[in-house]
Amino acid sequence: MTTKNSTHPVTVLGLGLMGRALAGAFLRGGHPTTVWNRTAAKADDLVAEGVTLAGSLQDALTANPLIVVCVSDYEAFHGLLDPHGALLEGRALVNLTSGTSEQARETAAWAAGLGATYLDGVILAVPQAIATPDAILLHSGPAEAFEQYEPVLRSLGPTTYLGTDHGLSALHDIAVLGLMWSVLNGFLQGAALLGSAGVPASAFADLTTRMAATVADWTPGYAKQIDEGAYPAYDSTIDTHLAAMDHLVHESEAAGINTELPKSVKAFADRAIAAGRGGDGYAAMIEVFRTPSEVGA
Template sequence: MSHSPVPPPVTVLGLGPMGQALAAAFLGAGHPTTVWNRTAGKAADLVVRGAVLAGTAAEAVAASPLVVVCVLDHDAVHAILGPAAGELAGRTLVNLTAVAPDRARATAAWAADLGADYLDGAIMVPTTLIGGPSSLVLYSGPGSVYERHRPALACLGGTAVHLGADPGRAAAHDVALLDLFWSTMSGIVHAFALASAEDISASDLAPYSKGIVSLLPDIIDEFADKIDRGDHSPDGSDLLSAATAMEHIIHTARGHGLDTGVLTAAHAVARRAVDAGRGSSSFALLAETIGGRPA
């Protein structure tokens, strides 16, 4: 009788909501899974499902050839792994902690000095989607290392994308996409505050807000093409009209005593390009203005 091979062991360091979801996905795919967290009680449900709770981070690292860390930030990664550094040689460290690109590169160099392979990853979905078809995780680091562990990482579900050998590339995608998300979220709450100041309920504004958001996918594609080609011809409206619209919003918001810091900063960038004689250009030009290139 033939038996299917047992999937290789995996260690998960950090058992916040995302770490627990990652460990559960590995367990669900049959990987012997060792877990560790500074608060041991967070492992209880995973232990019931078959995970092994290590007594120390070093014991957890020593238990598996593939070590996945997902904690709060860069400092927490090194606070946890520092005492376990002696166990990392010959293993692969996959850092799924949200970090800045330069810190991902620094951690990759640190791991290499210890004799460990390194992949950096950016999780682009909430915990509830981990292990399912809608999951999306971006990875960067040596292609050979990614290919070696791709079957194990695949159990995190959905789509996995390897972005190249630069260990900071996944984090670079992450921060850029989070920039888009949180800038948009800031605009949403400011719009609701402005509407409320004019006695418009959030529920009344919401359907029209969704109409505005529905325009964004086409705008993203159009702007991406323009920016990559360096084409800043106007696209139905121009920077001067955009800056003028921003002024109306700022005037109204200030009249109600609302904080206008975010939009004032955005208006200043647009106004800088207009004052440089580029008022007839596309709003996409501001990607260059923000980058410090001459308007």
Template sequence: MSTTTPNGRSDVTVIGLGLMGSALARAFLRAGHRTTVWNRSPAKARPLVTEGAVLAGSARDAVAASPLLVVCVRDPDAVREVLEPVAGELAGRALANLTSGSSEQARALAGWTAGHGADYLDGAIMMTPPGIGAPDTLILYGGPRGAFDVHEPVLRALGGATTHLATDPAVPSLYDSALLGLMWSSLTGFLHALALVGTEGVTATEFLPFATGWLRAVGSFMPGIAQQVDAGAYPGEEATLETQLPPARHLVHESELRGVDATLPRFTRDLIERAVDRGHAGDSYARLIEQLRAP
């Protein structure tokens, strides 16, 4: 099913108009797509209607309005709550679910959607609402490649870095969790550093250029680590765990000395100590992946 016109415009429905859902609808409107919107609380749709969106009178009308349904609600259970009563309208359409959830939930929703004759794309938005529609905004999709290819021109309005990862709809949720973990661990490390230097009256703004410059350098280490992890070999050609253990211990001591929570540096120190105790003192930092992997 397609209503794409020669100029590349198409009909799309957005279900769920919280901060993110509203941002998605606005991006479609900016791109010139005829955008139908629906929310269980109709008041949230009013600003979008003034901007050109079409308000559906019911969830059934919202589903029937477009070949592409974009859903962004509270959680995967809410997706089912909204669509179950109108599941008969799904046949022949594509459902792009941009609701945060687990990989297990993505597979379950994919099976449910296929059972009603619709294509299912699970998406992970790696951006906050203000960044929706930007050229570098990354949105990851999993599901049938054919369905993605058909609707990619419309979905690209949400982010210029729109990417299809796999036919398995669970993969985007897995990437989402992994990337968020990377973000939170980095930001927590930054906050720990600010707390540490703050004990000497150094402001966060003063320390910021040193932190951002150092993180760029740290990013340059990642390709080598990735190559070693994929190879399953961890030669300590540039720095060994044995040489990194003393500064890791110093960080714990400095944190404790200054009354700063040392949970994060203790975790790192303990990982290194265990690897050294197991005979891997001459290996690189990449060796620690073996302790983080599931047995």
């Protein structure tokens, strides 16, 4: 079994900004690294550092027992690997290509049919953060495979194993993206509202950062309520939140800016109240999010 301090040769397929960051991190982590990319010139800087450029995709696939893939999407992933499936038998594939949980599970079944071990993964970081404490990497798939290859994967940054379900990495990725867009859209709505009164967005940024941290501190308590299925109103009820949502809608209308976001937020609260949740704490809104959308809504 691979030990915590051992090196492990690795092949990286795909040399976009992220792929180049991964290859460099593996090499600097002490792991002999082979790379391949359709445009070979993208490997020039890496080769100068000591990375090996494979002469062909076939050479890259047979160079090492561990293959890390980071390409644009699953279509590109399968476009590269499907024609060479016979070369994957007995090898381990770590796929860091973004996609859905369904695609991850289907690809795991495809890899198993070829006799390959498959770990799915996601990177919650920009390329510049790779190999720093700011990088977050999530993996799912066979526990024994993750344990074997964890030392090389840790070269990329803090790495978390989520479980045997191959779809868990992608599912976490999508969930975090939803959080990101919600935060950013809330900031943009607020900046537009304040901008109508001549307040620059830069003046709002500091307050946003502080309040976002405050709200983030609430999430462990909300998570506990969700897991227990009980939603006590420790601070305020959904009824109380609804009144403030009305204020946001009216202020946006008065400022002449778009009201779709605040109206959609209010619509969720309206549905929770209609379901008898008005006296519960805000975490009870999870029950609305668990309900499928109406067709045509």
